[in-house]
Amino acid sequence: MDQFGKTAGVVARVRAMVQDGTLVAGDAVPSTRVLAAELGVARGTVVAAYEQLDGEGWIRTRQGAVARVAAGVGAGHWPTEHTARDATGHADGSASTGADLLDARPGIPAVTAIAARDWRAAWRAAADAPLRNALSDPAGLPELRAQIAAQLGLARGFAPEIGRVVVTAGTAEALSLVTEGLRNRLGRAPVVAVEDPGYRSGRRAMTSAGATLVGVPVDGDGIDVDVLGRIGPVDAVIVTPTHQYPLGSVMPVARRLSLLDWATRTGAVVVEDDYDSEFRHRGSPVPALAALDATGVVVHVGGFSKTLDPRLRCSYVVLPPGPVHEAVAASRLARGPVVAEPVQIALAHLLRTGALRRHLGRVRRDYTHRRERVATRVAAVAGLEARALDGGLHAVLTWSGRAAGRDVVARMARSGVLVSALEEYEVSPGSAPAGIVLGYGALTLPQLDRALDVLLEVLRVRGD
Structure with missing residues (x-):
């Protein structure tokens, strides 16, 4: 039997033990070493099987902890169905309240996948922070901004100065903030090129902040830079180069360099929405646009909605040195702080301890x-x-x-x-x-x- 078949056999065995009631929700499953010895297979085979069972929702594994049967799983039952938290009804307007929705x-994202002990530790850190008679820094807590800068250095190939990192209330607020900064700097509504099709909430945020939008088609390599160069003067372009939203294309390095060259020649700002960069399933990682930016034209946007929980409403922008930085920072100061300090402390803890x-x-x-x-x-x-x-x-x-x-x-x-x-x-x-x-x-x-x-x-x- 090949390796795939052996792994499938282990998966089937554990499933059967759950379905026939031998194992019930919360029970510890045999350790990979014990089960490998019992079945006469390599331990790596059992490890791969447990990874698959975890991904299917049968068991829950945690680093350094005993794997256990997942909650909601028992004799005769498949893994519990996910119930929507925020669904307001069917797309055709009919009511929808059933638990099978x-x-x-x-x-x-998989919000519940984070280790419970890491999650609780982060919020204990927030609760233990001393109370103080002071206002929050509109740019965000220095500790969180330092951790974001360090994480970018590890994962995205550039490590900005802390002063260039600004905390925002989600990606939409980040784009609204950048648009407002451009509008104040230019003294008029900025013209912003956007991917077509592309990020809807981002378009709404920029329009609400006073931008005039121009759609640019995308192809298998992302936004079409040739078309972008023909549509006339624009003040900024927003792109999702790591994983174009929603079509999923990855912008190759040659086109990234072409886009940066266009921006340098025209004086435009490139807003890089770097969402999903943490989840690359195939191919080699591609550097962030900000890591390739030699002339200070890129505003880098990232956040925690896809990595942890969108309800945290915490993202960030990394601003290039110069007038754009000054304009956006002034808009942040005028708007004031937008993310609660306990949330920022918890996120900084998750980053600092390696839990994220x-x-x-x-x-x-x-x-x-x-x-x-x-x-x-x-x-x-x-x-x-x-x-x-x-x-x-x-x-x-x-x-x-x-x-x-x-x-x-x-x-x-x-x-x-x-x-x-x-x-x-x-x-x-x-x-x-x-x-x-x-x-x-x-x-x-x-x-x-x-x-x-x-x-x-x-x-x-x-x-x-």
Whole structure:
């Protein structure tokens, strides 16, 4: 039997022990060493099997702790279904209150995957911080900004001075803040080029802050720099080069250099939304634009929504030296602090102690399992294509035929699965193919299978 078959055998054995009641929720599973000896296989085989079982939601493993059967799993039951926290109803307007509602929309990471002891320790650190009679620094706590700078040096290839790091209330607020700074510096509404299709909430934030937006098409290498150079004067461009949102393309280094050269020649600002850079499933890591920036044209935006929890509402911008820095910093000062100090203290603790890096290593493995499940299932269906699988927490699924994405989304919602239509990300109508965006960050493999089953049934019923 090959290695794959041996691993599958161990997975099947543990599943059977849970389903027949031999193991129940909370029970410790045999150690990898003990089970390997019992089954006569290599310990690495059991380690791989436990990783798969964890990714499927059967067990929960923690570094340095005993692996245990996951909560909600017992005799005769699959892993507990994920119940949406914030779903307000089906896409077609009908009420949705059942516990079987599955929220597979993008933007929800595996929030519960972080080690409980690390999470509690972070908030104990926040609670133990001394009370003081003072106002918060509008730019953010120096400790958190120092930890962010250090993390960027380790993970993204550049280590900015702490004074260039500014804490914001999420990515949308970061983009709004940068837009406001540009508007005040220019004395008029800035013209901002955006990816088409691209990040909807970011577009709304920039428009609310006074920007005039111009859509630029994207291709397999990201935003089309040739088209960008032909659309006329623009003051800034926002890009998602590490994992284009939502189509998933990765901008190669040659195009990154071309974009930076264009910005240097035109005096434009490049706003790099570096979301999902932590989750690269295939291919070599690509350096951040800010790491390649030799002329001070890049504003780097990052945050903790996809790595920890979007409800923390904490992101950051790294500003280049010069007038843009001064303008955006002035806007931050005028707006005042926006992220509560206890949240910033907790995040600084997670960074300083290495808890965030441990968490990322764990969920990166889980997301890879889910990515592979999507790729395998879609490859078996003629006319269905999966995109955006090189990294991140979502997949774009497109199909041949006449089915409109919004129609498919509505039909899937009536079957209890919430996804997003690819058309919703368009700047210009028709810039995106018919398809859906499916987030898999918070789903177990059985839940992911259910979402894909519903999609295939909807397409089959329509004859597409």
